[in-house]
Amino acid sequence: MRGKHVLIGVTGGIAAYKVGTLIRELVKSGAEVKVMMTEAGARFVSPLTFSALSKNPVLTDLWSSNQSSDSDISTQHIDLANWADVLVIAPASANTIAKLACGISDNLLTIVSLATSRPVILAPTMDAEMYLHEVTQKNLATLSERGYFIVPPAEGELASGLKGPGRLPEIKILTDTIENILTHADRDLIKKRILVTAGPTYEAIDPVRFIGNRSSGKMGFAIARAAAQRGAEVTLIAGPVALETPRNVKRIDVESAQEMLSAVLRYSKKTDAVIMAAAVADFTPAHPAKQKIKKQPGVHSLDLPLKATPDILAALGCSKRNTILAGFALETTDGLSGAKEKLRKKNIDLIVLNSFNKQNRVFGSHENTVTIIDKRGDVERLPKLPKFEVANKILDKIRDLL
Ligand SMILES: Cc1cc2nc3c(=O)[nH]c(=O)nc-3n(C[C@H](O)[C@H](O)[C@H](O)COP(=O)(O)O)c2cc1C
Incomplete structure (x- = not known):
């Protein structure tokens, strides 16, 4: 000291x-x-x-x-x-x-x-x-x-x-x-450009309804805040969340998976690291209605055809050169092998596996239990920690890979 x-x-x-x-x-x-x-x-x-x-x-x-x-x-x-x-x-x-x-x-x-x-x-x-x-x-x-x-x-x-x-x-x-x-606090990420995504995406069914998910955005916002505190130039692409923008962070708000893809492709040029903490929808309504879908007397069901959304991580993994790419995984079954598979298939450098169980609900909580897996095969299981501390652990790994 x-x-x-x-x-x-x-x-x-x-x-x-x-x-x-x-x-x-x-x-x-x-x-x-x-x-x-x-x-x-x-x-x-x-x-x-x-x-x-x-x-x-x-x-x-x-x-x-x-x-x-x-x-x-x-x-x-x-x-x-x-x-x-x-x-x-x-x-x-x-x-x-x-x-x-x-x-x-x-x-x-x-x-x-x-x-x-x-x-x-x-x-x-x-x-x-x-x-x-x-x-x-x-x-x-x-x-x-x-x-x-x-x-x-x-x-x-x-x-x-x-x-x-x-x-x-x-x-x-x-x-x-x-x-x-x-x-x-040594500002070890000074001059590094880091792009973070956070929160859910909303996929429109009609002008007033959407398919979403339970992501609160807290993990991604914690990463953005921690990276900015460590001196990085941070851009945060946020899905619809009610969170304060961290100090010294440039925030871009998006809604759908398609908008998130466009923003990521636009802002990921010339970045040193991209951390995809957003919970992007895998499917979106194939034909969102132009007007509000009305309840009809005698109609008891609604077919809602879905189509796959663009895979943002895979798109970045395919085209990346010197950028470190980190993704998140949440599986309700067989987490570790699924995460390793995702790492390999999508050409990611680091994957953060959320433990999703009764003890760790992940969504909305300010604490999280994660396992960090990197492309060298190192697996680090962290105890339950405040999301801000998890963020710093992830950034330590990214700093080492940069
Ligand atoms: C004997 C005594 C012990 C106290 N101990 C505590 C304490 O341990 N923690 C606490 O939050 N407040 C404690 N309080 C109440 C605070 O001193 C009080 O809320 C005070 O307004 C705090 O002001 P501050 O936050 O500006 O320091 C204690 C009060 C007394 C009289």
Whole structure:
């Protein structure tokens, strides 16, 4: 961690006292550490303690300019946001998590979190009931989708005397996470052009009805977000989804498989890698009706002839030269051999096999369990991870192949 800038945000939680050990470990490993605290955080531990351990002034007040020697009041929050290689909010209170999830920026810590483009790690710690409450879980899921790294709390006895999840994880887990994320924050995909597809396609039956599928687009959006964070120039071709466009990503919206093919062919020229995470329909209505199909009295069935859609992956596989091509596979039977077959037949460099079962529903979830298979025959089975982390694992493989 030598020379790395770690910015720690301390909020008002009982675990604030453990942050001293985190600061010491980071300083020992060569990192430069600065600490900011919320008003509530500073009630639990004196800023003086963290100042002595980090050897830097501790920043608590948005409105005060004389806390940090090298910034004035007008730029302090932006300077801090740019100074950090990584921001670690530990402990992260339920209150601050809620603020971050909806973009409230009413103190130095929340403003810097909003202003930074660097990775943000959150270590939620609180009473188990607060942690497991639907609203906290929803806020954490929102932040995870936006690319925040959430370190799940440890289980055990809590300050309230109750048992459950809510404790600050071991400091080693936090330092390992910081180190791991800083490796990816090295912008190792800078100048690489990456095209990602995401979401379902809608195939028109008539002007108001379509055949679709359950893809939420979350996996493809996570890849686009992670690649942009790692410095790549990212174009995202998205089917119909209700997701926010990740920062620094160029988004092209399409609807049908045919539109997706046209966009992919148009934007895949001169790309270094194409990652096809979209769930493209295999069949489309052969003769979509021009007007809404009406229900007729006495008519009890409707024949809907379907025709095969263009195979976008195979088309790219046939024509590719120096581009790395990654596809996704989801099989309800015999996943691994099906995926290997797809890899070989379609001339793909990497295939990500989604495990589809009761434990891993894939669609709509912000976590996923996948196996990554590459053309050299390497098979890597990953545990259940947030989609953003799966995205980074896929990008690690692509970086190695580039
Ligand atoms: C003794 C005490 C312990 C608390 N511990 C926690 C905690 O562990 N986690 C948490 O989310 N909130 C905890 N709170 C509540 C927060 O301090 C409170 O929501 C505060 O507004 C958080 O402000 P901040 O997010 O700006 O730091 C505690 C409050 C008290 C009085």
